[in-house]
Amino acid sequence: SRSINLAVIPGDGIGQEVVAEGLKVLSAVLPQDVKLETKEFDFGARRYHATGETLTDADLDALKRHDAILLGAIGDPSVPSGVLERGFLLKLRFAFDHHVNLRPSKLLPGVATPLAGQPEIDFVVVREGTEGPYTGNGGTIRKGTEHEVATEVSVNTAYGVERVVRDAFVRAQARPRKKLTLVHKNNVLTFAGHLWTNIFNKVAAEFPEVTTDYIHVDAATIYLVTDPGRFDVIVTDNLFGDIITDLAAAVSGGIGVAASGNINPGREFPSMFEPVHGSAPDIAGQGKADPTATVLSVALLLRHLGYDAEADRIDAAVTADLTERAGKPARSTSEIGDALAVRVAG
């Protein structure tokens, strides 16, 4: 008999509320013969304030014994900027080698977009997750003086770039349009730019059916608002991916519906799935958060574990729910979760 051994990290703010709905939908969609075991972890601001810990070696060991991780959101204004980001979120991505950061963007019918004319949007960003300016390389000298110098080093390796570029080509090959766009800034960041561009072109030769192009990151932001339909799959660096996926979420229905996966494709470590949004302390505890992004992250999780039919059922339920939602009064977090649970079970 099959089983899913899931680590659950509700985290801070609305993280608690949206994860509860994600689990509700997950339980509803799984066939009877799949045994779901969940273990909750208390990472985030409260644990940090209580113990000073963000993520210990023992925590990593405990997390490692799971098939996947579902995360709500981590972050609170009471914690200095960077502490939980570097000490928990990024530490986990690096420790578990989550080098494929997958962020799909699809504008569903009836869903509000800030763009005029309700354009067609259906693309996936494959963001590198373990290199670039996110490595924590760099430092500060003469801190706090008028002679302070602070550096940030973007580290890019052939090994790291090739594996994520290859992953993106495989994903592009599997999609109807079979198109892959490299987003970088190779005219200014020429060292990293050459590495990315050369590897992209080399791997492209192995995928003759995939159409490719290249766009500078600054120009990519223009296309994302003037012609988002031109994108099918995008592969890009860690920082550029961070920036353009927030913009992508904004134009394709908002961060209330943007899902993401921090994936270790070889499954040496559990992959982690989380909504793109943060902990939104301003609306926490009020039942106002939209759990849809978390529910869609559960679909990515299921797909990663091989439960494609169940993932499809969630996607279809969300599409139906969003389409019907248009123009109706707002529902609470749990009302949306309940509606989705009913749909996926039915």
Added chain:
Amino acid sequence: SRSINLAVIPGDGIGQEVVAEGLKVLSAVLPQDVKLETKEFDFGARRYHATGETLTDADLDALKRHDAILLGAIGDPSVPSGVLERGFLLKLRFAFDHHVNLRPSKLLPGVATPLAGQPEIDFVVVREGTEGPYTGNGGTIRKGTEHEVATEVSVNTAYGVERVVRDAFVRAQARPRKKLTLVHKNNVLTFAGHLWTNIFNKVAAEFPEVTTDYIHVDAATIYLVTDPGRFDVIVTDNLFGDIITDLAAAVSGGIGVAASGNINPGREFPSMFEPVHGSAPDIAGQGKADPTATVLSVALLLRHLGYDAEADRIDAAVTADLTERAGKPARSTSEIGDALAVRVAG
């Protein structure tokens, strides 16, 4: 009697066409007693192909003897990516210490925007121009092998950050809303992020009338499409500024109307003014390019040199022209230039 000694760099593609209109409007707006002297320089792809040169020491000496520089656009697909960018554009910004890269965004009535609901947009981005990941620091080892490592180093100094932050506060103080937003990624790029944030907070204490806030660069792209009216003045790093100003241009009427100044506020070196758009080789020589961004760059140039009334006349002429343009058949590059020249003279 007064005089302006202007270096003119038409450059590549549509650069030639738009600069001609910029000069037309400049001549028309200047009072009789101001002597305008222009010297044209042939930088760009043709010079590079003919001589292998992008910008020599002798070129810099020659440019230095001018009050300001007007640039069309530099870049052509026949030149490898990075050669003209690093060898001309960035070399010039660094050589002439253009540390304030000024990019205003204003959505004028009747001008098309990809955003629904024609929001109010009127802000200025003050982008740092001589530091960050643009310094060319970094390198490559084991190039072309599977063990290649490429680094890009973002260099940030208290000296460099403080002068641009101070410039932004002065600009915010002079605007009706008096609001300044720092855009960075201080939760991940913690070394540079702390430097920027500390200096921003320190200088803020000297400007009690200016309201301040902080937004991560990824979130800033969301606000630029969902609530651009929240911004008044933005100060940011070189790379983040590159990215968000392209997006800002896209939402506020397109790169056809986006102007920029590469400014050396102390006037030790001539400042350079240029449209944000590139050389657009696909439409070059066809009279299709919109010269408005170049004409608005001329207005920034005049303001920098102290010709405020003339700059105001250009801004007013452009506003009137854009408002009337809505819904009418497209005019050629020179027709638009002629119309603006008539308006500023009248």
